[in-house]
Amino acid sequence: MPDIDYQIVQLASMGAAMDAALAKRFRVLYLDGHDDVAGALREAPRATVAVTSVRKGLKREMIDALPGLRAVCSWGVGYETLDLAYARQRGIVASNTPEVLDDCVADLAWALLLTAARRTHVGDRYVKTGQWRSIGAFPLSTRVWGRRLGIVGMGRIGRAIAERGRGFGMDIRYHNRRPRTDTSHTFEPSLKALAEWSDFLVLACPGGAQTHHLIDAPILRALGPAGILVNIARGSVVDEAALVQALERGELGGAGLDVLEHEPAVPEPLRSMDQVALMPHVGSATHETRADMSRLVVDNAIAFLETGRLLTPIEDA
Numbered sequence: 001m002p003d004i005d006y007q008i009v010q011l012a013s014m015g016a017a018m019d020a021a022l023a024k025r026f027r028v029l030y031l032d033g034h035d036d037v038a039g040a041l042r043e044a045p046r047a048t049v050a051v052t053s054v055r056k057g058l059k060r061e062m063i064d065a066l067p068g069l070r071a072v073c074s075w076g077v078g079y080e081t082l083d084l085a086y087a088r089q090r091g092i093v094a095s096n097t098p099e100v101l102d103d104c105v106a107d108l109a110w111a112l113l114l115t116a117a118r119r120t121h122v123g124d125r126y127v128k129t130g131q132w133r134s135i136g137a138f139p140l141s142t143r144v145w146g147r148r149l150g151i152v153g154m155g156r157i158g159r160a161i162a163e164r165g166r167g168f169g170m171d172i173r174y175h176n177r178r179p180r181t182d183t184s185h186t187f188e189p190s191l192k193a194l195a196e197w198s199d200f201l202v203l204a205c206p207g208g209a210q211t212h213h214l215i216d217a218p219i220l221r222a223l224g225p226a227g228i229l230v231n232i233a234r235g236s237v238v239d240e241a242a243l244v245q246a247l248e249r250g251e252l253g254g255a256g257l258d259v260l261e262h263e264p265a266v267p268e269p270l271r272s273m274d275q276v277a278l279m280p281h282v283g284s285a286t287h288e289t290r291a292d293m294s295r296l297v298v299d300n301a302i303a304f305l306e307t308g309r310l311l312t313p314i315e316d317a
Contacts, residue, residue, distance in 0.1 A: 004027055004029075004043075005027065005046055006027045006028065006029040006043065006044040006046070006047045007026045007027045007028070007047060007048055007049065007305060008022065008026050008027070008028045008029070008047060008048070008049045008050070008051060008301060008305075009028075009029045009031065009041065009044050009047045009049070009050045009051070009066060009069075010022065010028050010029065010030045010031060010032065010050075010051040010052075011031050011032060011037065011050060011051065011052040011053070011056045011058070011062075012032050012051065012052050012053035012055070012056040012075060013032045014051070014075060014294035014297055014298055015290075015291070015294045018294040018295060018297070018298045021298060022051070022298050022301065025302065026301075026305065029043060029044045029047065032056075037062075038061065038062070038065065041062060041065035041066055042065060044066065044068075045066070045067055045068055046067075046068040047066055047068055047069060048068055048069065048070045048071065048304070048305060049069075049070070049071045049072070049073060049301050049304055049305060050062075050066065050069055050071070050072045050073070051073050051074075051075075051297060051298075051301055052072060052073070052074050052075070052082075053074060053075035053076055054074060054075065054076030054077075054078040054079065054080075054081055054096075055076070055081070056081070057081030057082055058072055058074070058081070058082045058083060058087075059083055060083045060086045063083065063086060063087060063090060063092065069090070069092055070091070070092055070093070070304070071092060071093050071094070071095070071300075071301075071304040071310060072087060072092060072093070072094040072095070073094075073095050073297050073298075073300040073301045073304070073310070074094065074095065074096050074097070074297070075096075075097060075293055075294065075297045076096060076097060076284075076293070077096055077097060077098050077101055077105075077157070077284075078096070078206065078207055078234065079094065079096050079206075079314055080206065080207045080208035080234070082094060084314065093304075093310055093313055094310075094313065094314045095297075095300040095304075095310040095311065095312045095313050095314060096312060096314050097292075097293040097296045097297060097312065098156055098312055099156060099312070100289060100292040100293055100296055101157075101283070101284040101289050101292070101293055102156045102157050102160045103160055103289075104283065104284050104285075104286050104288075104289040105157050105160075105204075105232055105283035105284055106157055106160035106161045106163075106164060107164075108232055108258055108279065108282065108283045109157075109161050109202055109204070109230055109232045109256075109258075109283075110161070110164050111256075111279075112230050112232070112256025112257070112258060112277050112279065113144065113200055113202065113228065113230050113256055114144060115256055115277040116228050116230065116254045116255060116256035116275065116276070116277045117141060117142040117143070117144050117200070117228055117254070118141045118142065118144070119139070119141045119274065119275075121277050122274045123138060126138060142226070142228070142253070142254075144168055144170075144200075145168050145169055145170075146168070146169045146170065146171075147168075147170055147171075147199040147200060148170065148171045148172075148173070148197060148198050148199045148200070149161075149162070149165045149168075149170040149171070149172045149173075149198065149199070149200050149202065150172075150173055150174065150175070150188070150194045150195065150197060150198030150200065150201045150202070151172065151173075151174040151175075151185075151201075151202050151204055152174070152175050152176075152191065152194070152201065152202070152203045152204065152205050152214070152215075152233075152237075153174075153175075153176060153203065153204040153205030153206070153233065154174040154176045154180050154183055154185070154204075155204065155205075155206075157204045157232070158174060158176075158202075158204040158205075159182070159183055161202055161204055162174070162183065162185055172185045172186070173185060173186040173187070173188045173194055173197060173198070174186070174187060174188065174194070175187075175188050175189070175190070175191045175194045191214070191219060192218065192219060192222050193222075195219045195220075195222035195223040195227070196222045196223075196224070198223060198227060199226070199227060199228070200227070200228050200230065201215075201223050201227060201228070201229050201230070202230040202231075202232070203215065203229070203230065203231040203232065203233040203237050203238070204232060204233055205233050205237060206233070206234070207233065207234025207235075207236050207237060208234075208236075211233075211234070211236070211237045212236050212237070213236070213237070213238070213239040213242075214237050214238075215229070215231075215237055215238040215239065215243075216239045216242055217239065217242040217245070217246065220242060220243060220246040220251060220252050221246065221251050221252075223252060223253075224251070224252070224253070225250050225251060225252065225253055226253045227252060227253050227254075228252075228253050228254040228255065228256065229243070229252065229254075229255045229256070229257075230255070230256040230257075231255070231256070231257050231258065231259055232258045232259065232283050233259065234259055235257075235259040235260040235261040235262070235263055236261055238261065239261075240260065240261035240262070240267065243255065244267050244269050244270065247269070247270075247273055247275065247276065248269060253275065254275035254276060254277075255270075255275070255276050255277070256276075256277040257270070257276065257277070257278055257279070258278075258279045258280075258281055258282065258283050259281050259283075260281075263280075263281055264280065264281075266278065296311070296312065299311055300312060
């Protein structure tokens with residue numbers, strides 16, 4: 001039996017300040033960076049809470065190693081790396097960190113949309129490498145104002161993206177598992193029809209098996225040679241091979257991608273295409289938002305241990 005009766009197993013750091021705050025208040029078995037996490041879990045048979053992240057996840061075998069587990073508090077809005085189905089069978093509840101990151105992710109979606117449309121990444125290189133020798137020589141780009149914006153996934157982040165679209169005078173429609181009652185935008189039940197209608201198609205849906213390769217070759221062809229795809233969701237949502245092929249053949253106009261299917265691996269064609277703007281999966285990566293996310297994980301753990309309830313339970317859990 002372990003010498004310490006741990007209350008929390010911590011698989012991912014929340015930053016030095018939040019880690020210290022958690023350790024000061026509770027008995028924490030800290031395993032971030034541990035060489036043998038599976039073995040170390042045996043030291044905490046009565047731990048009630050697991051603190052993890054979307055990158056670290058929580059697999060079935062890890063849940064089995066923690067017979068006292070009752071709650072999982074995860075850093076990040078995605079939860080496809082948590083075995084929620086098995087956790088439910090065990091009576092375990094789970095939380096993530098929604099809302100605090102919505103605006104930063106929506107901001108980056110718009111940064112990628114504007115970059116892909118107006119080719120600002122190409123213009124930056126054009127000026128910095130001394131190619132700018134006369135006004136008017138740089139190629140024309142795509143107008144954003146007043147165009148048609150399609151959003152796949154009208155959750156919190158999708159609604160934040162749509163709110164910004166209103167500021168650009170855009171006509172906005174969305175595709176979702178079901179119509180939303182908390183938005184006035186037009187629901188389009190057919191993803192293909194939405195792609196055909198859209199000038200810009202922004203992906204803000206969850207990852208996981210249900211949305212794997214949701215955006216495939218037919219959807220990309222429907223978006224068309226003038227259309228631009230923006231993905232701030234998960235790389236698995238897009239059939240990356242089909243995306244590369246559509247861009248190479250001119251069947252798709254451009255793309256702004258914060259996430260890739262096999263990240264951090266980047267297909268060589270995407271590196272060299274001027275019509276593609278790339279970022280390294282940093283939708284929530286601002287000082288302010290990352291601090292808020294870590295604080296919310298800690299607050300969820302404290303709330304559960306003190307009241308038996310989570311502040312932000314995962315809706316689908």
